Amino acid sequence: MKDERGVYYHPFPQNKRVRMYVRKGEGTVWFRLCNEEDPELWERHGWLAYEAVEEAGRMFDGKGFSPRDAYDVQVARRLLRDEDNGASA
Numbered sequence: 001m002k003d004e005r006g007v008y009y010h011p012f013p014q015n016k017r018v019r020m021y022v023r024k025g026e027g028t029v030w031f032r033l034c035n036e037e038d039p040e041l042w043e044r045h046g047w048l049a050y051e052a053v054e055e056a057g058r059m060f061d062g063k064g065f066s067p068r069d070a071y072d073v074q075v076a077r078r079l080l081r082d083e084d085n086g087a088s089a
Contacts, residue, residue, distance in 0.1 A: 005034070007079050011070035022076040023047070029076045050076075 001008055008019040017036040022029060030047045048071075056067040 001079075002083070007083050008034070009072070009075050009079060011072065020070060020072075020076075022079055024080050029073055029080065031071050031076065033070070 006021045006023060008021045010016055010018065011020040011033075012018050019034045021032045021034060023032075024030070026049070029050045031050070031053065032047045033041060033045045035041045050071070050073050053067050053071040053073070060066050060068070
């Protein structure tokens with residue numbers, strides 16, 4: 001999907017108010033979280049490189065929020081590939 005901010009997916013399909021925006025750059029995939037219920041999150045979150053997500057996943061102790069639950073590099077790559085091919089919704 002795509003809007004004025006860019007290409008995104010819903011990392012938590014049951015909550016359509018949360019969007020994960022994705023882009024390519026510097027040889028990696030970048031993520032940025034947006035939540036309609038917390039408008040300031042967009043400014044606080046910033047763009048995060050996938051390598052940082054991988055590192056956070058290695059440090060995850062099984063309690064609380066798992067980075068791998070929201071930051072899905074396979075979905076991101078597919079969306080970006082579709083966007084490059086002109087197939088974005």
